[in-house]
Amino acid sequence: MMKILITLRRRKTHRYLINLFTKSLIAEVRKLIAARDFALAMELVYKEGLMEREVMEEEVPTIKTDLILSEYCANWDLTK
Numbered sequence: 001m002m003k004i005l006i007t008l009r010r011r012k013t014h015r016y017l018i019n020l021f022t023k024s025l026i027a028e029v030r031k032l033i034a035a036r037d038f039a040l041a042m043e044l045v046y047k048e049g050l051m052e053r054e055v056m057e058e059e060v061p062t063i064k065t066d067l068i069l070s071e072y073c074a075n076w077d078l079t080k
Contacts, residue, residue: 001019001020001021002019002020002026002029002066002067003017003018003019003052003064003065003066003067004017004018004019004020004029004045004049004065004066004067004068004069005017005018005055005060005063005065005067005068005069006018006042006045006046006069006070007068007069007070008070008071009070009071013057014054015054015055015056015057015060016046016051016052016053016054016055017051017052017053017054017055017063017065018045018046018049018050018051018052019049019050019052020045020048020049020050021050025044025048025049028044029041029044029045029067032044033067033069033074038069038070038071038072038073038074039071039072041069041074042069042070042071045069
């Protein structure tokens with residue numbers, strides 16, 4: 001399983017914690033990130049993953065994730 005925190009910036013910033021369960025989906029997301037296609041990776045995660053919940057800004061420092069993903073970048077969480 002992979003936990004991903006997606007950040008959407010529109011008028012207001014929204015953050016969603018999404019879980020990926022299949023190895024093939026995780027591999028596809030990793031491939032898209034390696035190709036620097038962050039927007040497509042985010043779209044795939046949002047469509048195919050299971051949303052756990054929305055995350056408020058004050059919770060961000062305490063959230064344990066494998067990946068933090070936005071349309072423009074991806075950051076692997078090194079706090080684990």
